[in-house]
Amino acid sequence: MSSGLFGDLLVIDCASFIAGPAAATVLGDFGARVIKIEPPGIGDAYRNLFRLRGTPDDVDYFWTLDNRNKESLSLDLGRPEARAVLHALVTRADVFITNVPMPARGRLGVRAQDLRPLNPRLIYASLSPYGEHGPERDRTGFDSTVWWARSGLMDMVRPSAGAEPSLSMPGMGDHPTAMAMYGAIVTALYRRQLTGEGAEVTTSLLANGLWSNSCQVQAALCGYELTGRPARGARGALNEMYRAADDRYFIISSTNPARDWPLLARATGHADWLTDPLFATPEARLANGAILVARFDETFAARPFAHWAKILTEGDVTFGIVGQIYDHLGDEQIEANGLFPEIADGEGLRTVDSPFQIVGEAKAPPRMAPAIGAHTEALLRELGCSPAEVDALAAG
Known part of the structure; x- marks a missing residue:
């Protein structure tokens, strides 16, 4: 038995790529024993993504992230004897x-x-691209083709109305989908605690894509006609992106313009704009949104982001930098919350933590993800296979 909240759970990860395996990873973070089933020789096809990106063959960062704390059991499930082993494990x-x-x-x-x-x-726990039913139940798909593209997110997230849709980043929809899978599993475990019965739980990339885009989808369900991405200024200057003198972008966000407009004007040294007829009323600011945004563009372009971060923070203005990947390394806020735990056997390598904590429950220290079939022989012996059976099955 492992230690941790889920230390008495045995989880079989018979999935590939990200969303399914990542749900198992979160269970493992809280102490579950996770055994990953992989085809002999080639393993999970997710292992190949690292090489397809042309990255030097050093640390497979994809695999490191989504398969930490697991044991790898290599089985050719096309063989009856391998299926028998899986069934014994089940x-x-x-x-x-x-x-x-x-x-x-x-x-x-x-x-x-x-x-x-x-x-x-x-x-x-069953994960599929398009759901368990309907004419597309047998189709293959990835988060890029289903969660991002099919859901409408890809169509709506554009720099401007006339711009082409943008491709998603790897895992962008898979990891949120993994959290839905995790939630379904834990809900079913609670149901089992009440009833003593197991369950079948399902989720799909399509369901999660629609949920991620649900504010817009609900508008369509209610009969509203949605337009494309509005031009700069159409949302108002209090909900816009700006660029500082050092080419760092940031966004300002407001849900209470009556409160936030004076704060922003004064913080940026433009208290006089509060009485300017162009901006003095909400109606005027909306009608002259492009003019106001242009003036803020000029203001923010005069100083680097660090200057504006201090000014806006002190002025109680809600804003956020458009982060770049390497900003996160050494980030004080990330460090304070322990979001990059060190891998216990990773020689100083760190990983990205799963996105929630239970106060008073420590997570399992991350361990490096396994090589293909690294635990096959030990697991087969644990399941009672004879030495001859171990040799035959381990040989693939």
Whole structure:
């Protein structure tokens, strides 16, 4: 038994790439024992993404992030004897996570109806691109094609109405989807505590994409006609992006213009604008939004961001820098909240923590993600396989 809140849980990660495995990672962060099932030789196809990006073969940062604290069991589930091993493992497991494409699940023996009868307390967690039902249930998909593109987020997040849609970043929709999968699993575990029964839980990239874009989708459901990305100034100067003298961008955000407009005007040294007929009323500021934004553009372009960060903070104006990746290294706020824990066996390497804490419950120290089949022989022996069976199965 492992230590931690979920130290008595055994989780089988029979998934690939990010969303399913990352849900297992969060369970592992809180102490669950996570066994990852991988095909012999090639392993999870996610391992190849690192090399496809042309990164020098040093630390596979994708794999390090999403498969920490796991054991790797290499099984060819196309072989009956390998499926028998998986089924033996399922009888001991609490959670089984998969995103194997629907058409392949029956062939590999990993459908809910294949596994749940083996263990009535099992939580069978199914992730799919488009959902369990309907004409697209068998389609393949990634977060870029479903969560980002199909949901409408890609169409709506543009620099301007006429600009082309932008591609998403790796894992951008997968990691939020993983949190939905985690939430479904934990909810089912609570239900099991009440009833003693296992459950089948599902989520999809499509469902999570629609949820992420739900403010706009709900508007459409209510019959509103949404226009494209508004031009600068159309939202008002209190909800706009600006550029400082050192080419650092930042955004200002307000949900209470009556309060925030005087704060911003005074903080930037333009108290006189409060009585300027162009800006003196909410109606005037909206009608002359482009003019006001242009004036703030000129103001903010005169000084570097550090100057404006101090001024706006002291002025109680809500703002945020448009962060760049390397800003996060050594960031005092990130360090204070322990968001980059050190990997215990990583020789000083750190990783990104899962995004919530339970006060009074320590997370498991991160350990390096496993090599393909690193724990196969030990796990097969643990499951009672004979030396000959271990040799045959370990050979793939």
